[in-house]
Amino acid sequence: MHIPDGYLSPATCAALYAGAAPFWYVALRRIRSALHTRLVPLLSLFAAFSFVVMMFNIPLPGGSTGHAVGVALAAIVLGPSGSILAVSIALAIQAFFFGDGGITALGANSLNMGVVGSLVAFGVYRLIAGRSALTSRRRFVAAGLAGYAAVNAAAFFTAVEFGIQPMLYQDASGAPLYCPYPLSIAVPAMMIGHMTVAGLAEMVLTAGVVAYLQRSDVGLLRRTAGPAGDDDSAPLPERATLRPLWIALGVLLVLTPLGVLAAGSAWGEWAPSAFGDPASRQAIAAASLDRQPPARAPRGLDRLSTVWTAPFPDYAPRFLRSATIGYLLSAMFGVGLVILAVTAVAWMAGGRKPPDAVETAGT
Amino acid sequence: MSRLTKRRPRGYLERTLDVLHGAIDRTLAAELTVSRRGLLQRLDPRVKVVGLLSLIAAVALARNAPTMAAMLGLATILAALSRLTPALLLSTVWIGTFVFTAALAGPAIFLTPGRVTLRLPLLGWPVTAQGLTTALYLILRVEAAATFGFLLVFTTPWAHVLKALRALRVPVVVVVVLGMTYRYVLLLLESASEMFEARRSRTVGSLAGTDRRRLAAASVGVLLSKALHLSGEVFLAMQARGFRGEVYLLDEFRMTALDWTALGSLVVTAAVAIWVGR
Numbered sequence: 162m163h164i165p166d167g168y169l170s171p172a173t174c175a176a177l178y179a180g181a182a183p184f185w186y187v188a189l190r191r192i193r194s195a196l197h198t199r200l201v202p203l204l205s206l207f208a209a210f211s212f213v214v215m216m217f218n219i220p221l222p223g224g225s226t227g228h229a230v231g232v233a234l235a236a237i238v239l240g241p242s243g244s245i246l247a248v249s250i251a252l253a254i255q256a257f258f259f260g261d262g263g264i265t266a267l268g269a270n271s272l273n274m275g276v277v278g279s280l281v282a283f284g285v286y287r288l289i290a291g292r293s294a295l296t297s298r299r300r301f302v303a304a305g306l307a308g309y310a311a312v313n314a315a316a317f318f319t320a321v322e323f324g325i326q327p328m329l330y331q332d333a334s335g336a337p338l339y340c341p342y343p344l345s346i347a348v349p350a351m352m353i354g355h356m357t358v359a360g361l362a363e364m365v366l367t368a369g370v371v372a373y374l375q376r377s378d379v380g381l382l383r384r385t386a387g388p389a390g391d392d393d394s395a396p397l398p399e400r401a402t403l404r405p406l407w408i409a410l411g412v413l414l415v416l417t418p419l420g421v422l423a424a425g426s427a428w429g430e431w432a433p434s435a436f437g438d439p440a441s442r443q444a445i446a447a448a449s450l451d452r453q454p455p456a457r458a459p460r461g462l463d464r465l466s467t468v469w470t471a472p473f474p475d476y477a478p479r480f481l482r483s484a485t486i487g488y489l490l491s492a493m494f495g496v497g498l499v500i501l502a503v504t505a506v507a508w509m510a511g512g513r514k515p516p517d518a519v520e521t522a523g524t
Numbered sequence: 525m526s527r528l529t530k531r532r533p534r535g536y537l538e539r540t541l542d543v544l545h546g547a548i549d550r551t552l553a554a555e556l557t558v559s560r561r562g563l564l565q566r567l568d569p570r571v572k573v574v575g576l577l578s579l580i581a582a583v584a585l586a587r588n589a590p591t592m593a594a595m596l597g598l599a600t601i602l603a604a605l606s607r608l609t610p611a612l613l614l615s616t617v618w619i620g621t622f623v624f625t626a627a628l629a630g631p632a633i634f635l636t637p638g639r640v641t642l643r644l645p646l647l648g649w650p651v652t653a654q655g656l657t658t659a660l661y662l663i664l665r666v667e668a669a670a671t672f673g674f675l676l677v678f679t680t681p682w683a684h685v686l687k688a689l690r691a692l693r694v695p696v697v698v699v700v701v702l703g704m705t706y707r708y709v710l711l712l713l714e715s716a717s718e719m720f721e722a723r724r725s726r727t728v729g730s731l732a733g734t735d736r737r738r739l740a741a742a743s744v745g746v747l748l749s750k751a752l753h754l755s756g757e758v759f760l761a762m763q764a765r766g767f768r769g770e771v772y773l774l775d776e777f778r779m780t781a782l783d784w785t786a787l788g789s790l791v792v793t794a795a796v797a798i799w800v801g802r
Binding site: 189203209220231253339365366377 | 635701743
């Protein structure tokens with residue numbers, strides 16, 4: 162997600178620096194008034210910690226690994242102001258010193274990961290954790306989902322910044338000058354990777370560390386716990402597992418078929434035949450600010466629509482008559498395919514289940 | 525290769541250690557090159573920050589491939605004059621950047637709409653002139669910008685880069701925090717590396733997935749506690765030396781005739797590149 166120099170136009174970079182600047186200013190003012198003399202060492206050490214965490218390989222279920230940003234953890238321990246500054250400083254060190262992420266794109270990276278990531282993580286964590294006790298399992302689930310949401314929100318912002326480049330900047334021949342992919346490619350390409358590997362890595366890291374802190378250093382969770390978070394009477398969780406997070410994922414999976422209740426097709430997802438059908442034409446116009454669609458399907462759409470026929474066209478397998486059942490099965494098949502692919506890649510990369518490790522001394 | 529000498533697949537602990545050691549090695553490599561007696565090493569850090577950032581901006585603004593290629597050539601010449609070998613450039617910047625950018629730019633050759641110049645044999649995928657051009661733009665631009673960034677860091681001590689950021693009106697508190705962060709990055713990298721090394725030395729066999737996740741979470745948790753504990757100790761040490769929340773920087777840089785000439789040359793080159801590349 163670290164955007165290097167050259168992927169975004171200078172105008173976009175300048176706009177995103179300008180977008181990040183007010184957040185930096187407000188965060189600096191807020192944290193300076195709260196910390197005053199402690200500001201410099203605390204921010205420095207936490208930024209250094211964020212930098213090192215970005216280098217950790219996070220083992221994922223299935224045997225693969227991914228890198229986390231650590232932004233949700235920063236937001237949970239320091240609050241959004243501290244997190245915005247610490248992550249931005251860690252990104253600056255990475256850009257200047259390690260060439261990871263561009264110098265011109267530092268504003269963009271800070272806005273996506275530092276600002277959006279911190280605010281989304283903090284919001285989701287507080288919303289789900291509510292007034293629960295610091296050591297409650299609910300906080301562990303809230304932390305995991307905050308990590309997942311933060312990374313995906315940051316990835317979405319990054320994808321949109323990439324996706325608007327070819328619309329705005331082309332040379333005389335029509336060749337894109339910067340990132341060449343439009344929104345229709347950039348958004349799914351970024352989101353698939355982040356909704357699976359990177360999001361999962363952030364979820365595992367954030368939930369795992371919060372569970373660790375609940376057992377060993379619960380005071381670090383107090384700063385952002387909210388009004389009732391200092392009730393430590395709840396028993397410590399025996400052994401935090403990922404089970405609640407898998408349950409949450411399962412609930413999301415079950416909720417997926419809510420799509421069958423939505424009438425009509427999504428905007429922009431029309432079949433070539435829809436342009437010739439009067440009822441479909443009316444629906445397209447109604448969804449497009451009453452602008453009439455062209456009389457015939459665009460030539461490119463007509464030509465390319467037959468290039469690839471998905472095994473589940475319109476989410477309904479051919480052998481099933483009921484579109485609803487087909488939709489349900491397609492959703493489950495899609496998620497299953499992703500999990501299978503991750504497991505297969507991990508297996509091919511040598512991540513087969515190892516024999517149980519034996520630790521010779523201590524823990 | 526016999527069974528005995530066959531290399532074992534590297535486990536989670538080893539791979540994490542590799543990443544941590546890689547970061548420390550890169551820091552040490554930069555420490556060595558900054559002390560070489562080359563052109564850029566002799567210049568005032570402020571000249572390098574302003575001059576090289578101007579060149580990066582010129583690369584970002586360029587709208588044609590010859591200008592981008594010329595800028596990459598200029599970066600290579602500056603590297604040679606600063607005694608940075610092509611092997612170092614290849615291993616540190618060029619190969620990694622090329623692999624990453626080419627993987628991203630590759631599909632654009634087929635997906636970008638435009639004039640079809642040829643079709644891939646067997647597959648029949650159309651290669652468009654616009655697709656080839658946009659992939660070339662991306663690769664040249666990213667390589668050139670990354671090389672200029674590399675020149676700054678590999679010819680200037682980090683503390684000087686930070687101090688020179690004041691020339692760009694970066695607030696003094698940010699410069700101080702960046703400087704302190706860099707110092708503690710190395711310490712925490714070392715701490716993390718020692719934790720994993722200690723764990724590896726008392727682990728036989730490979731760790732199961734759940735244990736690996738628990739180990740990663742516990743290591744990050746311990747590192748977090750250490751970092752925050754250390755920040756308290758650093759604060760007490762600063763307070764003991766009279767720190768009251770105000771930060772000051774010594775600014776002993778002095779511009780020589782060579783620095784003024786270099787600054788003029790770099791900024792004029794960037795301006796010419798912007799004009800030619802528009």
